[in-house]
Amino acid sequence: MQEEIVRIVFGEAETANVWFYVEIVFRTLVMYLYTIFLARMVGHDAIGQIGPFEFVLVIAVGSAAGDPMFYPDVGLLQGILVITVVVLLHRATGALLARSSKVESLVEGDPVLVIKDGHIIEDALGSGALSLRELLALLRVEGVRDTGEVEAAYFENNGKLSVFRYPAEKAKRSRSTEPLRTQR
Template structure:
């Protein structure tokens, strides 16, 4: 009788584990969908921390068979809400993005390697050359820009393919990037005058502005719906 009870108890434990795994699977999918679509390579440090904490909470909820899985649901959805709120703040504030995600930095410009930036970012020359070779490039002299992105990836633009004079936008979502102006040895007055020639009165009306070799590339802010966007670009 005792053996039968133990077997029944063991089966109940396995059934509980299977049920928890089933619930956790859909909780993970729902939480990730709730937090939005992002590729693994685009995850920020904050995203990675959130996912690590969530995975630990879910693992504990599965292994602790004597406790209800609902105890882990509250902190998981709290973390999801925190990530959504912070993502909204990052979307609205460039300063907040720089605090949490950092800024992209230029490591190579027209074949010249910025050794001071490499030292600051703790990026060694062997890693740099490996990334260059992975892009089928033989020498840094062939590179127009190599930018170390906020997610740690190195973006490389070849000289013969690059149409821009700076890899970062002059204006993004209405906010002027002063560091880009400094790199170009220009000021806000020059930028506003250039925008005026393009028929734009205010920098706040600009969604994206890049400096290309043949002048400014400007995209104005729109309030169009998704369907209007596709009909406009059909």
């Protein structure tokens, strides 16, 4: 019975040494940083309304919590250590983001100017973060019927669109935001 409790808490006997736990911390750090990098590469459309920073936290904690539940060779202590390191890394990264706009820009990304003076900036759409179809849909959600109504629009790092409209008297016709199938 006591051997089973030790196995449940520490995992398999050959991994129950101090250096293995140091290795877990190192592996967790590497995977955390790599996952942030990949989340930034994938872009906002693939991870939804949360930023890459939060996405990594959800993935890492979920994975670390699940392994000790399903795999008998992964001890509870190992899962607890990984979750603790991930949360500490998340807190440290958050503190670093609050102190450095360069790090914040690197981790979270910057808003992208997608419309200027009523004209869509095609190069901004080519970055993979936002397609023309998605941009037009986001404009429709904001009640914009034509891009000529928009002085500037930014695709934010949280996946939303910030729209600055011209006053009604300055609006002009440029490009309809209506889906092609509904235009007549």
